[in-house]
Amino acid sequence: MREPVDLRRRRILAAVQARGSARVRDLAAELQVSVVTVRRDVEELTREGRLRRGHGVVRSTLPAQELPERGGADGDTVAVVVPERHSYLYETLHGARTALEAAGLRIALHIAPQVPGAERPQVERALADGARGVLLAPRWRSTADEEADHGWLAALDVPLVLMERRPRRGSALHAVDSVCSDHWYGAHLAVDHLVRLGHRRILFATRDDSPTARTLRAALCEIAAAHPVVEDWAWTLSSPSAGAGTPDAEDASPDPADLLRRLGATAAVLHGDVDALMLVQRLAGEGVRVPEDCSVIAYDDVVAALGTPPLTAVSPPKDEVGRVAAELLLGRLDGGHAGAARPAQRVELLPALTVRGSTREHGPDA
Structure with a gap:
């Protein structure tokens, strides 16, 4: 089934806002659609005033002061790794970005393909580029997938916070910071x-x-x-x-x-x-x-x-999951030795119910 146009445009907007700018060809590859399709979406988002279009490049319309011009220097980035084609988790980027950029850090967004073990090379690439910490939402389609990631994630030498993932009790990742919806x-x-x-x-x-x-x-x-x-x-x-x-x-x-x-x-x-x-x-x-x-x-x-x-x-609370996860990570980074030594936190945030037109009373008098 084709992805709804509005959902695809939300994903484009989230990706560009998280990075500040992005190449059209990169967006097409990540979304697994044609370059022509992305160009059409970008044109519409530009008409709406939500993006700015350049030659092969798309830029955010957020104020310049909200977009640090750091260009990826060592020590100023945090890696955010989310699964490909996962609009739900893309929405967490807004909250994470707000908290990280307020602290002077930039998001380095990495999209993990839909294959087992895809997150590890993305994280390793980010660390090689100098990322100070990692916000991660691994796909973990099965228990075996999760267990395969326990060892290398537990051995990371930078702070890690899991988003919308709760490691099994007693596992190697039990004591890793995590933020989930309840x-x-x-x-x-x-x-x-x-x-x-x-x-x-x-x-x-x-x-x-x-x-x-x-x-x-x-x-x-x-x-x-x-x-x-x-x-x-x-x-x-x-x-x-x-x-x-x-x-x-x-x-x-x-x-x-x-x-x-x-x-x-x-x-x-x-x-x-x-x-x-x-x-x-x-x-x-x-x-x-x-x-x-x-x-x-x-x-x-x-x-x-x-x-x-x-x-x-x-x-x-998608935005809040990202924001709280980023704040946990900042606490580890900003606290030095004290931050690294503090107890791990497993945070749960409550969802809400939005009532619209698809539910009504049932019964003889309804």
């Missing part, structure tokens, strides 16, 4: 909202290709199973590609729309936004109205508001 609470917000609206049969459809996806699945299933008024619920993958290449994925997962009918569900929670939007479109084609016949909640809230109807969504 996805259990996000799942609670979604289920509680639907139950309050009178829904008793709920479908959950999540991805299965990241630690966040697996945490969210476990939370939704736990909360629904323990809820006194939820009569029935079921889980499936949110799309055929949601667990592709993931050893932990189910061998066969029912189609969300088919399972919704079989369950007699009147509501669904989907991770993430694009899969939720696709379900709404599929249901409309089958004569099922949202929210009149079925309420839908998206989890991520990157493009959920752009749907028809706009989707109610759980909104993890």
